[in-house]
Amino acid sequence: MVELLFCVALLAGFLALGMYKAPLWAWAGALAAAALIWRSEAVHGHTGLFGFLLWLFVIAFAAMAIPAVRRAALTAPVFKFVKGTLPKVSDTEAQALEAGTVGFDAELFSGTPDWDKLRSIAPIVLTSEEQAFLDGPTDELCRLIDDWQVRHAQREIPEKIWDFVKAHGFLGMLISKEHGGLGFSAQAQSLIIGKIASRSPDVVTIVMVPNSLGPGELIEKYGTEEQKHYYLPRLAKGEEIPCFALTGPTSGSDAATMRDIGTVIRGPDGKPAIRLSWDKRYITLGPKATLLGLAFRLFDPDNILGKGESVGITVAMIPTTHAGVQIGRRHLPSGAAFPNGPNWGRDVVIPMDWVIGGEAMAGQGWRMLMECLAAGRAISLPSSATAGTKTMLRLSSAYGRIRKQFGLPVARMEGVEEALTRQIESAYACEAARAVTAAMVSRGERPSVISALMKYQTTERMRRAVNDAFDIHGGRAICDGPGNYLQSAYQMVPVGITVEGANILTRTLITFAQGALRSHPYLYREIQAAQNADNERGLDAFEAAFGDHVAFSVSNACGAFFHNVTGGLFASAPDKSFDTAHWYRQLARCSRSFAFVADLTVASLGGSLKMKQKLSGRLADALSELYILACVLKRYEDDGRLSSDRTFVDLAAMNGLYRFQEALRGVVDNFPVTPARWAMRVVAFPLGNAYRPAPDYLGHRAVKLVLDAPEVRDRLTRYIYVSKDPDDPTGLLEVTMKKAVAAEEAERKLERAIRAGTLRRYHGIDWIGEAMAQGIVTESEGQQLRELEALTARVIAVDHFDPASLKPNYKTSGGPLGHNSRGVESAAAE
Ligand SMILES: Cc1cc2nc3c(=O)[nH]c(=O)nc-3n(C[C@H](O)[C@H](O)[C@H](O)COP(=O)(O)OP(=O)(O)OC[C@H]3O[C@@H](n4cnc5c(N)ncnc54)[C@H](O)[C@@H]3O)c2cc1C
Numbered sequence: 001m002v003e004l005l006f007c008v009a010l011l012a013g014f015l016a017l018g019m020y021k022a023p024l025w026a027w028a029g030a031l032a033a034a035a036l037i038w039r040s041e042a043v044h045g046h047t048g049l050f051g052f053l054l055w056l057f058v059i060a061f062a063a064m065a066i067p068a069v070r071r072a073a074l075t076a077p078v079f080k081f082v083k084g085t086l087p088k089v090s091d092t093e094a095q096a097l098e099a100g101t102v103g104f105d106a107e108l109f110s111g112t113p114d115w116d117k118l119r120s121i122a123p124i125v126l127t128s129e130e131q132a133f134l135d136g137p138t139d140e141l142c143r144l145i146d147d148w149q150v151r152h153a154q155r156e157i158p159e160k161i162w163d164f165v166k167a168h169g170f171l172g173m174l175i176s177k178e179h180g181g182l183g184f185s186a187q188a189q190s191l192i193i194g195k196i197a198s199r200s201p202d203v204v205t206i207v208m209v210p211n212s213l214g215p216g217e218l219i220e221k222y223g224t225e226e227q228k229h230y231y232l233p234r235l236a237k238g239e240e241i242p243c244f245a246l247t248g249p250t251s252g253s254d255a256a257t258m259r260d261i262g263t264v265i266r267g268p269d270g271k272p273a274i275r276l277s278w279d280k281r282y283i284t285l286g287p288k289a290t291l292l293g294l295a296f297r298l299f300d301p302d303n304i305l306g307k308g309e310s311v312g313i314t315v316a317m318i319p320t321t322h323a324g325v326q327i328g329r330r331h332l333p334s335g336a337a338f339p340n341g342p343n344w345g346r347d348v349v350i351p352m353d354w355v356i357g358g359e360a361m362a363g364q365g366w367r368m369l370m371e372c373l374a375a376g377r378a379i380s381l382p383s384s385a386t387a388g389t390k391t392m393l394r395l396s397s398a399y400g401r402i403r404k405q406f407g408l409p410v411a412r413m414e415g416v417e418e419a420l421t422r423q424i425e426s427a428y429a430c431e432a433a434r435a436v437t438a439a440m441v442s443r444g445e446r447p448s449v450i451s452a453l454m455k456y457q458t459t460e461r462m463r464r465a466v467n468d469a470f471d472i473h474g475g476r477a478i479c480d481g482p483g484n485y486l487q488s489a490y491q492m493v494p495v496g497i498t499v500e501g502a503n504i505l506t507r508t509l510i511t512f513a514q515g516a517l518r519s520h521p522y523l524y525r526e527i528q529a530a531q532n533a534d535n536e537r538g539l540d541a542f543e544a545a546f547g548d549h550v551a552f553s554v555s556n557a558c559g560a561f562f563h564n565v566t567g568g569l570f571a572s573a574p575d576k577s578f579d580t581a582h583w584y585r586q587l588a589r590c591s592r593s594f595a596f597v598a599d600l601t602v603a604s605l606g607g608s609l610k611m612k613q614k615l616s617g618r619l620a621d622a623l624s625e626l627y628i629l630a631c632v633l634k635r636y637e638d639d640g641r642l643s644s645d646r647t648f649v650d651l652a653a654m655n656g657l658y659r660f661q662e663a664l665r666g667v668v669d670n671f672p673v674t675p676a677r678w679a680m681r682v683v684a685f686p687l688g689n690a691y692r693p694a695p696d697y698l699g700h701r702a703v704k705l706v707l708d709a710p711e712v713r714d715r716l717t718r719y720i721y722v723s724k725d726p727d728d729p730t731g732l733l734e735v736t737m738k739k740a741v742a743a744e745e746a747e748r749k750l751e752r753a754i755r756a757g758t759l760r761r762y763h764g765i766d767w768i769g770e771a772m773a774q775g776i777v778t779e780s781e782g783q784q785l786r787e788l789e790a791l792t793a794r795v796i797a798v799d800h801f802d803p804a805s806l807k808p809n810y811k812t813s814g815g816p817l818g819h820n821s822r823g824v825e826s827a828a829a830e
């Protein structure tokens with residue numbers, strides 16, 4: 001019994017030493033004390049095998065505490081091994097890895113998140129000018145948009161919309177005031193983009209693209225003074241329409257392998273110039289652009305620039321009227337109307353001055369793109385996808401409340417409630433994460449890992465929200481026409497999924513496989529050290545990182561095991577976290593498990609992690625759940641801990657932790673290295689699964705709140721455009737929902753009478769008049785019901801057409817064409 005107690009105390013001592021990263025000499029001392037106690041009469045009385053092992057460890061730890069011994073016996077052999085096994089990180093990979101900043105993601109990777117860092121991120125704040133722009137011109141733009149006209153009747157963004165966005169400066173939100181732009185914060189841009197997206201996913205592209213990675217941002221950051229002075233005011237006013245061309249037929253996700261080539265030559269005036277051949281496709285705004293931002297690989301065979309033969313990826317801006325530029329044809333992306341098309345050119349000569357940043361920046365294109373990518377990726381898609389999710393909830397909750405089957409609003413039925421619950425959770429969580437991420441960018445961060453996870457998580461959640469909206473609407477969503485307010489979102493879902501890094505790649509490769517290197521506190525330092533050409537200096541740098549890394553790993557192993565065994569009871573929660581302290585503790589507990597599993601994954605798989613995408617994808621999911629839940633807790637605090645929102649927080653927390661667990665469990669169960677798999681199982685799941693999905697009653701409560709408390713529904717769908725116009729299909733929903741709630745009591749009386757057979761509800765019968773005559777409802781209730789009946793008939797109506805009017809509204813003469821990778825045009829196969 002005493003021996004058992006001794007072993008428990010020993011284990012507890014090890015956990016404490018490990019968790020608090022005790023130095024090696026402290027381990028040696030503690031082990032020596034344990035060996036002496038074991039030998040004492042009170043415990044065991046003689047040394048035995050166990051006592052012998054204890055002394056062996058004392059010697060090993062004491063020896064390792066001596067730096068010279070540690071270096072010779074441990075660090076140098078590990079360094080040699082790592083050097084031999086690590087794949088070489090290419091220049092483009094290194095630039096991608098080093099670009100962007102590390103933010104709160106590093107806290108989640110550390111296993112011991114510093115909650116103050118989360119709380120120090122500003123809540124949503126806009127200047128009065130930004131707020132006025134959001135409430136004024138942005139609302140007005142939304143009112144101007146006629147979705148059916150845009151995506152069907154005209155299949156074009158109407159000129160009046162272009163004129164409006166140009167006149168109000170929408171195209172220059174990221175251009176500084178100094179250069180004639182609006183100079184809005186990332187938070188303001190995110191909200192403005194979101195509001196427009198909630199009205200028309202088509203129209204938002206013409207605002208989003210100029211305010212994302214492209215000529216405007218690249219010139220603002222890297223342009224020469226002449227380029228800034230000439231182009232930025234013109235871009236801000238919409239006198240130039242930009243596009244940015246990176247993707248080509250053979251270089252999609254793997255953009256760095258582009259075959260587009262520039263060769264440095266001497267121009268007619270003797271100055272360096274570039275002869276260009278390129279072939280790009282899918283370029284948004286391309287067909288309308290006046291200024292083509294073009295990425296290509298630059299070579300300088302005569303070393304005119306003095307940078308060697310292979311100069312590297314370079315970005316230039318080319319007026320689309322320049323001789324040889326082939327631009328203007330269109331793709332038909334998912335049947336949407338925003339301009340998108342290919343462009344190409346052969347042996348087009350441009351002056352060196354057109355390189356963004358001039359000659360000095362020739363060859364720096366990839367670095368420039370990678371540096372700007374993270375900020376843009378954190379704003380455009382997360383904003384529009386979040387707005388899409390909130391819009392789906394707003395429309396589905398209204399329709400589900402109005403549409404009745406089996407005598408009940410369909411939203412009151414449990415099956416539909418499930419779909420609405422998913423929309424509610426996503427609307428709350430995506431908005432929380434969007435706001436935190438935009439605030440990070442507003443304060444100058446360029447969060448590379450967070451932007452990647454936000455891109456794929458928000459667009460995936462939007463995809464699910466759109467599908468749920470379709471299910472809730474039934475046939476009403478499927479039949480297209482001017483009254484269909486869901487089709488545009490459905491059409492644009494795949495676009496959001498594919499652009500700015502297709503989701504499969506972003507989830508399985510970018511977020512974790514690259515993110516682990518970026519956000520891990522020591523890993524990238526170790527890899528850089530291993531790649532140092534100077535072996536001695538490399539070993540010095542490696543030694544500094546490796547020691548800390550081992551302490552970090554041991555700390556996470558001990559911490560994760562301890563918190564998993566104790567249910568997170570002793571994990572950290574910030575001051576004044578009150579009713580959400582429990583969720584903070586669970587987050588901290590999960591962060592420990594994640595850090596341990598992530599660390600062991602990278603250590604065991606090394607360079608082959610890139611190929612183990614089923615594992616890295618699950619780890620990306622696990623990290624995403626932790627980040628999004630942290631944002632949910634922050635939103636709850638920033639919003640003033642509203643009691644109604646507690647339901648949404650609990651919903652998001654329970655489901656988020658459950659999804660986290662399933663993702664991590666998937667990694668552990670499928671881990672290919674057996675000893676690592678066992679270690680992961682013991683540390684991360686010592687008592688099996690800890691979390692279950694949110695119970696049904698919570699979903700029921702959440703949906704009830706949305707249906708019965710208008711202010712809660714407003715808050716969940718805040719910052720989207722809400723029409724109040726009964727002649728607008730979405731405004732009609734809003735007006736009718738209000739009337740349906742007001743007439744609830746009268747409707748109940750009517751339904752009772754119909755069920756009892758007192759009234760008959762068939763075409764050709766005035767059952768409301770009958771109900772009034774029989775005194776089933778009062779006169780005023782009858783009027784309410786008549787009004788509701790008429791509005792509901794309009795809400796549930798679907799459009800039908802004269803067949804002749806459904807003939808294609810675009811001409812096929814003059815196209816379609818395909819062109820092969822050499823730019824030779826040919827009639828495309830049918
Ligand atoms: C409507 C639209 C607008 C666009 N606008 C622009 C624009 O303005 N400018 C511009 O330059 N580009 C633009 N693009 C291009 C867009 O960025 C690319 O479509 C995207 O990068 C994917 O390339 P791809 O379509 O060739 O797919 P591919 O690269 O062929 O990928 C096919 C599939 O394989 C997956 N995959 C690829 N590699 C990996 C990997 N290593 N690991 C795991 N999965 C992988 C991808 O995730 C994807 O699911 C646009 C595209 C569309 C559809």
